[in-house]
Structures are given as C-alpha cells and as structure tokens.
Amino acid sequence: MSRRRRTLRTQLTLLYAVPFVASGALLVTVPLLSDTDPVSDGPAPPAAADAASFPVATWSVTMILLVLVSLVLGWLVAGRFVRPLRAITATARDISATSLDRRLGDVGGTDEFAQLAATLDSLFERLEAAFTSQRHFVANASHELRTPLTAERALLQVALRNPDATIESMRDACREVLQLSAAQERLIEALFTLADGQRPVEHREPIDLAAIARTVLRSRPAEGLTVESTLEPAPAPGDPRLVESLVANLVDNAVRYNVPGGRVQVTTTSVPGGARLAVRNSGPIVPAAEIDRLFEPFQQLRRERTGGGHGLGLAIVRAIATAHGAALEVRARPTGGLDVEVTFGDHVYLGPND
Numbered sequence: 001m002s003r004r005r006r007t008l009r010t011q012l013t014l015l016y017a018v019p020f021v022a023s024g025a026l027l028v029t030v031p032l033l034s035d036t037d038p039v040s041d042g043p044a045p046p047a048a049a050d051a052a053s054f055p056v057a058t059w060s061v062t063m064i065l066l067v068l069v070s071l072v073l074g075w076l077v078a079g080r081f082v083r084p085l086r087a088i089t090a091t092a093r094d095i096s097a098t099s100l101d102r103r104l105g106d107v108g109g110t111d112e113f114a115q116l117a118a119t120l121d122s123l124f125e126r127l128e129a130a131f132t133s134q135r136h137f138v139a140n141a142s143h144e145l146r147t148p149l150t151a152e153r154a155l156l157q158v159a160l161r162n163p164d165a166t167i168e169s170m171r172d173a174c175r176e177v178l179q180l181s182a183a184q185e186r187l188i189e190a191l192f193t194l195a196d197g198q199r200p201v202e203h204r205e206p207i208d209l210a211a212i213a214r215t216v217l218r219s220r221p222a223e224g225l226t227v228e229s230t231l232e233p234a235p236a237p238g239d240p241r242l243v244e245s246l247v248a249n250l251v252d253n254a255v256r257y258n259v260p261g262g263r264v265q266v267t268t269t270s271v272p273g274g275a276r277l278a279v280r281n282s283g284p285i286v287p288a289a290e291i292d293r294l295f296e297p298f299q300q301l302r303r304e305r306t307g308g309g310h311g312l313g314l315a316i317v318r319a320i321a322t323a324h325g326a327a328l329e330v331r332a333r334p335t336g337g338l339d340v341e342v343t344f345g346d347h348v349y350l351g352p353n354d
Contacts, residue, residue, distance in 0.1 A: 012078035017070035024066040029059065084113045092120055101128060145187065148180040155180075190312045193245050194297065194319055201239045201323045209234035209243070209268040209277050209344070216247045217266060222255045226263045234268040234275030236344035238324050243344075246320040247277065249313040250340055254281035256313075257301065259336070274345015283337035291330055291338075317342070 088104060095102045103124060104117040159165055159173040210231040217229055254264045262282035269276050286294070286301060293299050297315040317340075321328040327343040 010078075012081060013071065013074040016074035016077055017067075020070040020074070021063075021067055024070070025063060085116075088113065088117055088120070095124060145184065148184045148187075152177050152180050187312075190316065193242075194312060194316050196242065199323060201242065204237040204239060204324075206235060207238050207240050207243055209236060209247070209275050212240070212244050213247050213251075213266055213268055213277065216244065216251050220248070220251050220255060222264060224260055224262075225255060225258055226261075227266070228263065229266045231266070231268045232270065234270050234277070236275035238344055242320045242323065246317050246342065247279075249316050250277070250279040250342075253313045253317075254279050254283075254338075257281070257337075258283045262337070271343060271345070274343055276341060276343045278339070278341045280333070280339045281337045282333070282335065285336045286332040286338060288332050291332060295330075 091104055095104075103121045155173050155176050159170055162169065210233050213229065214231055217227065251264070251266065258264065258281055263280075264282075265278070265280040267276075267278040267280075269278075284301060290301060294301065295314045295318045298311040299315075300311040318328060320326075321342055324344060326345075327341075329341045329343075331339045333339060
C-alpha cells in the first residue's frame with residue numbers, strides 16, 4: 001500500500017516544528033553539558049551517580065515537551081496559513097463546477113493569496129468569454145448550415161409535388177439546389193479555414209506577399225470598382241496556404257462591402273524585420289465601436305446578409321494573423337470603408353484596434 005501524500009498543512013507543521021525543536025534542544029543541552037565535570041579520578045560514589053543521572057532525565061522530559069509543544073504550535077500556525085488557500089480552492093472548485101459568472105472577489109489583504117484570487121478571477125473571466133463565444137459560434141454555424149438545407153428540401157418537395165412539372169422546371173429546381181449546395185460548400189470550407197487558422201503555425205517557409213497578392217487579385221473580379229495595386233517585394237516566413245487565404249478574404253471583404261464606383265487599394269512593402277500587406281477600400285461608414293464585432297465569426301456591419309457573405313472573412317483574417325504572430329491594425333476611414341494592415345515578422349499580434 002502506497003503512503004498517503006502529506007498535506008500542505010502537515011508539511012508546513014514539520015517545517016515550523018523541526019527548526020524550533022533543534023534550536024530548543026541546543027539551548028537545553030549546552031547548559032547541561034557545561035555543568036558536567038569532564039575529569040574523573042575514579043569511580044563515582046552512588047550519590048554522585050544519582051546526581052549525574054538527574055540532568056539526563058531532565059533533558060529527556062524537556063525534549064519530549066519541546067517536541068509536543070512545537071508540533072502543536074506548528075499545526076496551529078500552519079492551519080492559519082493554509083485557511084485562506086483552502087477557502088480559495090473550495091470557492092474556485094464550486095465556480096468551475098456550477099457557474100463561471102461568479103468571482104472570488106476580494107479575499108482581503110494584498111499578499112500572495114489576494115494575487116492568486118485576482119489571477120483566478122481573470123482566468124474565470126477569460127473562460128466565461130471563451131465558452132460564451134463558443135456557444136454563439138455553434139449556434140450561428142448551425143443556423144448557417146441549416147438554412148440552405150431547409151431551402152434545398154423545400155425546392156425539391158415543391159418540384160416533386162407539382163403534377164405539371166416539366167423537364168425544364170425540374171432542371172431549374174436542380175440548378176437552384178446546386179447553387180445552395182455551392183454556398184454551403186463555401187461555408188464549410190471557410191469554417192475549416194477558420195479552424196486551421198486558430199492553430200499556431202508550426203511549419204513556415206519563405207513567402208512573398210507581393211506574389212500572393214498578385215495571384216489573388218487576378219482571380220478576383222471587381223466589376224464597377226477601381227482596383228489599384230502597388231506590389232513591392234515583401235518576403236516573410238509563413239504558411240503559404242493560410243497567408244493566401246488571409247489575402248483573399250481581405251480582398252473579398254474590400255470588394256463585397258463597397259459602394260458603386262468605389263476603390264480598392266492593395267499594397268505590399270518590406271519593413272524592418274518583416275513584410276506588410278495593406279488593403280484599403282471605400283464603402284459604408286463603419287463606426288469605430290463596431291470594428292471589434294466585425295472580427296467575430298458570423299458578424300457583419302449590417303445584420304442582413306450582403307453579397308453572399310457569411311461574416312467569416314475578417315474572423316479568418318484575425319485567426320491567421322494571430323497564428324503567425326502578425327500585427328493586425330484596422331482603422332475606419334472617415335469617408336467610409338476600412339484600412340487594414342497586416343505586418344508579418346518578429347511582431348506581436350495587437351488586435352483590431354491596437
């Protein structure tokens with residue numbers, strides 16, 4: 001049978017008691033030894049032998065009492081020391097098991113226990129925000145995936161129940177179902193990209209933001225818009241597939257949320273220690289308070305769906321930037337639209353408004 005692990009209170013009791021016993025034993029033993037005559041000319045008489053044994057008995061009794069008193073005092077002091085820790089542990093366990101919206105609050109004092117309580121409260125706050133965000137994400141993703149499925153089923157049911165259906169009407173229904181399936185496929189692909197972007201990039205290889213941006217611009221038509229690009233060589237380490245997705249989502253966002261006759265500007269430059277991509281676009285006025293929300297999944301400036309988007313583009317951009325440790329800076333333009341800059345290299349992710 002394995003020995004039970006000593007509790008913190010037991011360990012502290014021994015930590016307090018042992019030095020106290022050692023110090024007390026030294027203080028008791030030294031005077032006794034100083035009273036002992038080290039020179040002996042012959043056998044001690046019986047009276048002297050009894051007198052010599054008395055200090056030994058006294059020392060033994062004193063040591064026993066000293067050990068008992070040390071253990072009792074050490075146990076009491078250790079209990080007083082660990083009592084706040086036990087209270088924090090019990091409350092933290094109850095919070096994690098029942099509701100993350102509770103907090104430890106002020107435990108009194110400014111010592112390490114207060115710092116521990118503050119750290120745990122901060123952890124609970126982040127966990128609550130993460131779980132809330134996850135619940136919203138799952139609910140929104142379920143809604144986005146269920147909507148095209150419901151529309152597809154309705155189209156097929158109407159087509160099958162129509163007694164006057166013709167080959168052409170059935171083909172029209174099939175075309176609409178295929179369009180809905182394509183939208184659903186794009187959504188699933190965006191969700192996979194978002195999931196991939198939320199993992200740290202382990203393998204990086206040399207990339208050129210200019211080459212990636214040039215490829216993306218060639219594959220993205222922008223009818224009715226003026227697209228300007230200044231693509232200087234901008235080498236940086238990264239995952240080519242994820243960085244291309246970042247650039248594509250920024251360009252798509254700039255094109256989709258624009259105004260007739262608007263402009264899109266894409267710039268790549270080399271900066272000390274890295275490379276920078278900038279995408280600027282005209283468009284509707286974006287309140288500064290709304291920028292953070294736009295970088296959350298399934299969020300758009302207006303609640304209604306616009307241009308076939310699902311509100312995942314900027315969330316993907318932020319996830320990929322974070323995975324690369326890139327600095328992401330976003331500013332609302334006074335005349336409408338956004339200025340977005342992503343800097344790759346030895347930088348720390350700043351967030352949308354930093």
